[in-house]
Amino acid sequence: MSEDSEYEHAREEARRATGEALAKADEARADAEGLKAEALTGEMLHEGLRQQGLIYGGLIGIAVVMVQPFLIATSLDTSATICIVAFSVAIPFLAALVLVNRQEVFRGRHTPSVTVTVTQAIAQLAAFVGIVAGFWHITWVAGVVMLAAGLVAVLVHSAGFVRLEVTRKPTP
DSSP states (O other): OOHHHHHHHHHHHHHHHHHHHHHHHHHHHHHHHHHHHHHHSHHHHHHHHHHHHHHHHHHHHHHHHHHHHHHSOSOOOHHHHHHHHHHHHHHHHHHHHHHHHHHHHHHTSOOOOHHHHHHHHHHHHHHHHHHHHHHHHHOHHHHHHHHHHHHHHHHHHHHHHIIIIITSOOOO
């Protein structure tokens, strides 16, 4: 084989490989767009809205149950005070988010609002702080365990979401 023909053969192989790579990139881009479109509409959107409503309602329920013993307490230690203050922030925010969530479900779309996003973060963080402080009030070991378990639970949920949603093929 001559040097020119080897060169042409190598160029042709490179063109073929480039074409295949571009085709795979286009396919991956189309899959990503399909997943994105599906996440913003359809069953994934409705499931996300249902999960948010469940989270907000569950956190309100936990807050109400954990605050009750402190209503009749004559004095509060630091962890009990933190628990009460955190829940006093979380409960109204979570209640507002339940109402927004019901409207989102009714309209079939997420609220494109920075205010709602910030409120979600504050409400969930305040509820988590309240729960940890409430367990800490019982015994500091329970508070530390709750803190660690909560952080691990976030990682488990994230990993599960990625495995179930991000790595799957879009439905036709």
